[in-house]
Amino acid sequence: MFDRQKKGDRAVLVLPHSRGEGDAVRRGEEFAELVASAGAEVLTSIPARVAEPNPRFYIGSGKADEVAEAVRALEADLVLVDHVLTPVQERNLEKHLKTRVVDRAGLILDIFAQRARSHEGKLEVELAQLKHLATRLVRGWTHLDAQRGGAIGNRGPGETQLETDRRLLAERVKMLTKRLEKVQVQRDQQRRSRLRNTVPRVALVGYTNAGKSTLFNALTTGGVYAADQLFATLDPTVRKVEGLACGPAVVADTVGFIRELPHDLVAAFRATLAEARDADLLLHVSDAADEERELLRRVVNSVLEEIGAGDVPQLMVMNKIDLIEDAEPRIDRGDDGKPRTVWLSAHSGQGLDGLREALGELLGGDRIKAGVRLPLTAGRLHARLKAAGAIAGEAIDEDGWQLDIDAPRSVLAPLVGDDIHGAPLRELIDPPHAEH
Secondary structure, eight states, X not given: OOOOXXXXXXXXXXXXXXXXXXXXXXXXXHHXXXXXXXXXXXXXXXXXXXXXXXXXXXXXXXXXXXXXXXXXXXTOSEEEESSOOOHHHHHHXXXXXXXXXXXXXHHHHHHHHHHOOSHHHHHHHHHHHHHHHHTTOSSSSGGGGOEEOOTXXXXXXXXXXHHHHHHHHHHHHHHHHHXXXXXXXXXXXXXXXXXXXXXXXXXXXXXXXXXXXXXXXXXXXXXXXXXXXXXXXXXXXXXXXXXXXXXXXXXEEOOOBOTTOOHHHHHHOHHHHHHHHTOXXXXXXXXXXXXXXXXXXXXXXXXXXXXXXXXXXXXXXXXXXXXXXXXXXXXXXXXTSOEEEEEXXXXXXXXXXXXXXXXXXXXXXXXXXXXXXXXXXXXXXXXXXXXTTXXXXXXXXXXXXXXXXXXXXXXXXXXXXXXXXGHHHHHHHSOTTOOO
């Protein structure tokens, strides 16, 4: 056994792969970017072909010996493995290599811990880290075997340090869960307020480093931190975008997705992911210059399915066309004539007008703008219209309200009742002489 040392960031990378050489190279490059984002220094990378996982180490025993020799020769502080290891495999590797071992999930959690800025984001990351750690509190540290004495006179077997740490960890998880529930109630109230306002909601989604935050800033002048690194931004940021044909819309920047995103992290980041679930439209941002963009698109759609946002309408945004020779901004339309894909460069600004045009079409295609006269006896209907944010302007006289209605048809339809006061509204939703 050995005591884990938490200091040091000189790392040996282990890159398991089972597919072709091209996939191994791409995954290795992505993992190196993750390591750089975490701030570790890469000493060397060791590829490891894994046809069938070794239950003990995941990699083969011969490859484990090779890694151990590299750790000793290079005096590495830790080993980073580009795969999700079981707790047993992680402990066995640590014992064999005599140094810290961090798998892909642990590395991503560490990056999220560094990048979270909001109170809610920090709580979510800590909760995910503790759930990840809970399965690994078994004989990883030598001091965990020590027993504490009984409550009176040190009699009895007492409680081992391992049991104490497990109990404290469970209490911390419980406390964090309660705090997050309170924070999420507040965020849900803010979200319901936006829903009542009926302003169309758009969420940016995509593989990490596809340029979402740069596009967000270009659309909204939101001032979100953007950098050429994985997980540059984590906390959800919401801004209003003006100048669309449909009127103003609310745009949310969300965390980037990645292959094998830890499930505990997906579960913890409910606030960020809820922005995607509740959106009227998803802007699926993809790196147009990436040869594997179709594979990464499938990864993103898989995560969207996992969080319950698979059925939300999407507009594909092929970003970074400035990196493609002779590429021009354009809008690709489907058989119904509606925009399906917009080609642009958020960095240079090429094609942003096309994106605004597409957003205006998709968000405003079923929006009703008209004048309605309501009698003073229709106070309940007037209040419901106001609560729904459907009234753009109004005037009142002795005969009642003259309202300027501006809202999606889907918002107005539930407000049409059987009483006579709903009749003017019903005519907007389904005009008597409309052709079907």
